Amino acid sequence: MTLEADPVEELVALGIAADLSGAARRRLATIARIEELPAGKVVLREGQPTLELGVVLDGRVALQTHLPGRADLTLMTLDRGDIFGWSAALGDPSTSSVVAQVPTRAVLLERDGLLDALAADTEFAAVIYRRLFQAVTSRLVATRLQLLDLYASAEGRA
């Protein structure tokens, strides 16, 4: 396997695991794996247990919500470096469905191992929670901009 095939190295490269000590990285390695997600693969389903927390390496996944009687609505798409499934870190059910929009490579951290690690290793927890918090913040900003209707304009000039 090449280096980039190592999930921890990938996460370090993305900055997500860069601040982790060696011990914490080893702990991470025990719960992280890289997976190839074929287009259309449903990684997480809205309302179901969030069994994995994921980070996109290549490709693209869509966050979708189900509208009864209508096609699922894509709320947002995620690219390299974006985190999904963070409910896993809380043990909560998934707040949206996550679907691979194109063939996608992602690092997946399985939930139970993640919860154990967060509970057992405060240094690990501090770094991971900080990353998750950053992800939540930028997602909130993006959502706010969508609410504001980013492209609404009163301009007379075209």
Place this chain on the structure above:
Amino acid sequence: MTLAAATSGRTAVPARPRIAIVKFASCDGCQLTLLDLEDELLAIAERIDLVEFAEATSQRSSGPYDVLFVEGSVSTPEQAEEIVRLRAASTLLVTIGACATSGGIQALRNWADHDLVRAAVYPDPTMVDSLATATPIADHVAVDAEIRGCPISPAQLREFVTALLVGRRPGLPDEAVCAECKRRNIVCVAVARGITCLGPVTRTGCGALCPAYGRGCYGCFGPRESANGPGLARWLERDLPPADVARAFALFNAWSPPFRTVIDEAGGPPGPIDGRPTPEASDAHH
């Protein structure tokens, strides 16, 4: 639908619109203003279908109308029903004049005990069927545009009709009378002569008529945008008792909120009537 929409080409106001002019409680002066466009009347008549205008033609139509001009305020139960019917029959509803836009001079009765008022004029009030209040059209149905004034200005009516036919936004500025006063080089009657003038809180459109004739503006075009009635009242009360300040505001647009605030703070309009609005009056506005 708003006037902006109507004149932005988004809304179907056809090249030859069906136009109706109706009146409620009013003096007829605003609809007569159309007949006062002596030089353009016939040319305008050739470009529109004047399908309802009892003042001028025996042809009648109960709708539908592309544009409905409404004069007068709602003062009887029948009128309160009729305006709803007319709104439904009209694409664009335009109020013309102070009565339709803010209630008019008759809205002064909104502060009074209706039975007292009625009894003062009619020996047997029970024969007279009227509401306790005279209220603006916008209190009853959605209004798309206002042409202000008591009465409206012929020039503004001409501009409105032209803009409607040409498809542009009518130039009906919402600035203060003062702006036109200064452009016309009329010396400010308030500053130079200490005359009470509502110009600073009143919408232009008259061409600064009253100051040009040596008297203070009496607010017949109603409040302008961001009219600071209390601000002007505080200044006037340096020389006048509050009752006389209220007197100045208590005319044709007394019931418009910026003016009403001043009148209410002074305990109501002149006259030996209960200064507080009747329940119906306050309901009528909220």
Place this chain on the structure above:
Amino acid sequence: MTTRPEPPVAHDDPPRFLPRAELDRLFGALRATGRTVIGPTIREQAVTYDQIDGTDDLPIGWTADTAPGTYRLTRNDGVRAFDYGIGPTAWKRYTHPPRIPLTVSAPSPVGPTVAPVTPDAPPLAFVGVRACELAALRIQERVMRAGPAGDVDHAARRDAALVVAVECAVAGSTCFCTSMGTGPEVGEGADIVLSELDEGFVVRAESGPGQVVVDALRVDAASDDQTGRATAQVAELRETMGDPVPTAGLPERLRAAIDHPHWAEIAERCLACTNCTLVCPTCFCTSVGVASDLDGQAATTDRTWDSCFSLGFGRVAGDANFRPRVADRYRQWLTHKFSTWWDQFGSSGCVGCGRCIAWCPVGIDVRAELLAVAPPHAPAGPIPWPVAPPDGHAPAPLATVEPARYVETEVTDVRRETNDTVTLRLATDDAALLAAQPGQFVMVAQPAQSAPPISISRILPDALELTIRHVGPATASLTAARPGGRFALRGPMGRPWPIDEARGRDVVIVAGGIGLAPLRPVLDAVLRDRPRFGAVRIFHGARTPADRLFVPELAALAGRVDVEFAEIVDRAGPDWFGRVGVVTQLFEHATWAGAGATAFICGPDRMMQATVRGLAAHGLSADRTWVTLERNMACGVGLCGHCQLGPYFVCRDGPVFSVAELGDAFTTEGL
């Protein structure tokens, strides 16, 4: 016509003396030069400047008591003609009239034509111009000639006026010229200067035309005693007036007070009635009105005085408004007069005449408000934008004054981009139009419509393309245009994108919605000359897939290997397989370094602000991050005042700005 030619110099001979009884000689001599005399006379219980015939029309024996909100004409029973306090009329009424015709449209076989109206400037003589008023004439002349194209009407009227100034011997309680450095001594710009003594007038010629009039008086030289008393009387006046407004550091103090709570307090009293601005001798803002016949064929536009206190002044198409609150409008006026005027024109906008104090119907005293909002020695807070008067960024150069040009163009192609947006190709052989730069705009004139500013979305050898969204009546008829239709264009206007500055550097282009249109010429220029640029990254966001402009060109971009192109939409249906989200996500996790790159950004304000923040995080420097701003650009050349943003006229100094230039002006509400 170029800037006003220097008049021949006056001979260097001593002042003359005109006995009081002979004052009518002056009027005779002025009329002999073919001029109508405008001077002080009493009308409607005030001293106004109207046409006068002679001495009998002067307010001899009258003066005025002024105070905040009051002006009272009072007898002083003196013999003097010029001891009256300044009245409501400002001379701008004659150099910058309240209403002038601008254009005339007439039907013609090839469609309606639009032609500018050539000014009709009668030769006038202004008698009784005070020192502060002379300063105001100088300031307004600077304003009306600044920028890319000065005002031809003002130039003609000012050039046709001969100024007879009078040195003040008395001052009103509202006067503060001493603080503003404009009086009481008469400064430059007069043709003749009078100093009034009880027995008559000391007369100095200060220009060739003035000398001609003075010679025609045929009066003797003034005695040393008379000139001495004239000098002494104005010196004495200066003493009595003192220095009521501490102006040291005032522009900076006002800047630092941009968020002062006192603005809201003033708004409680301020009626936003516009009186202060319309009596002000330097306020110059105007709006254009349209009138037409019932068919919209024969139409005229005229230009009338407007004011930053009227709501409509800050309104743009779609009825958004830059200064919705009265507090915003008062702040705009006061900070413009005393602070940003320096940035724009290299001087204060106030001459201390006190008209705004006396003629405010609720007696708001600008002197008191200045002390309240920006007291002397106030802690100098952060400067909200990076220019520091009085030596701040150089005021716009004086313009070559020529009448507005309207070039008839013909629609040769109409492409519907979205349900509310079309791209028009307008053929022209006009060299000036075809020399347009990316980022510039044109004013599109149609009879019976206001002329909206429209960005150029492509520059071709024989045509310009304009991409227009239907947001109001004027754009409605433009988006309804058909091939063969004709429109008159004015321009090109505005400051272009600094493309040359980006050569040799990485380029980041971020477009949101309709904002892609003004950036399209940048793409053209960069791709035409691709090797001369570093990495080129293009990020495009739209509300929905259906709102994407230039779809074929976007597809072509996506296919190029020599640019990085990504796009994203806010909302999408199941048939969209691209990215969903906001445009900032396109580079949020990108690993490229932005330091040294140049960014060109255009889109709605919110999108640009989010993008600027996002790019800053990638290390792009504020002085290489360029945005193009939206304002109510009415005249297009910085003369109407509508598009002011802090120290800038968006139409003249922009619409393209670097984020560094804008500073907080980019994000301050109500500015």
Place this chain on the structure above:
Amino acid sequence: MHTTEQLSGGPDVADLTIDVRNLTRVEGEGSLHLQVRDGVVESARLEIFEAPRYFERLVVGRTMDEVIDIVTRICGICPVAYQMTAVHAAEAAFGIDVDPAVAALRRLFYCGEWIESHALHLYLLHLPDFLGYPSALDLARDHRSAVEGGLRLKRAGNHIVATIGGRAIHPVSVRVGGFSRILRRDEIRALRADLEEALGLAEATIDLVATLQPPTFRRDMRLVALRDPSAYPMNHGRIVSNDGIDLAADAWESLFDEHQVAWSHALQAHAPDGRPYLLGPAARVTLDGDRLHPRAAAALDRLGLADEIAHEPHWSIAARAIELVHAVAEAIDIVEAYEPPLEAAVAWRPRAGRAAWATEAPRGMLFQRFDLDEGGCVTDARIVPPTSQNQAAIEADLAAFAPTVLERPRAEVTHLMEQLIRSYDPCISCATHFLDVQVEELS
């Protein structure tokens, strides 16, 4: 026009019910109630239900200058009449003598309103009846120059009112003691050109009227108008009639009275003997013909309809034409002679008392009375517009006219009824009435 007709009581066409709503081409809205049984008119009522506006109440507590601004809002067609009556009442009560130039201006002001109001009614409201058109706008398609002439005549009247009062409707310059500013000579002289043209148009109107053929309907009617010792009545005069009434204008209430009827929001005025009376152009031309301007007197001779004007309501159009000539000719005289007053208005002090006056509105005598407190504020008011005084006379004429046309097709009957009502130029806004031609169901 919404017209329903019902036959009832069998085939006898003399029993009929007509229902026409919203009579057109009158100021304001209203209806006629007509019931015919066995060919006999059982009732003919002018029903007036326009929303009441309570002006008598609105002016309480107001100064007389405010009253001038308020009462003018009673009517958009004759605002000057309301202002003139109120200002004269106030000046009489406060003992004010105005400058002769002010008095002349006010008469010119009134001439302007007569011209505007008469031209409006004659050309735009009434003439279409005689020529068989639904409106003057339709009439203009075939007789454009006539309608244009009428509009220019109307414009000349509006021009006078706008020059003196600032605008044609609800002018602003009338103040107790004079005007709000001095009208300069050049402003007044500027009216000259319009009026010269208007005089030609007014005299052409006489020739036009001479060609008309109204229905024949003749009756004797009590005619009441003011009589001014020295002039055709406008701002001054005693109340006189063709059957001997003669009393001071401020004594109106001593003879006449108003009472309320169930079918009207306008109080009907009556003389003590209950005999209806008619006000307006026909009454004035008949009672004050000897005071007409020479040009108007000549026009009347040429027209030769003095007797018809006195006895045939349809010929009121001729009386209006005569008064158009008079008003234009007199206006020219006043403009010619005008010299501005020394001051816009004389100083005055309010005093307690009774302010009562009558003037001649275009439609007839308008009476106003205000009781004033020491501060000059109104404590009680009475306003009696001409139309509410004419109401009883109109109803009497309708009752008398109906039987003469009952045999005709009903649509025509309806039209003839409307035409007759229009011939009185009822100002429904003044009388705050709602006119509505409808007929009682026959049981």
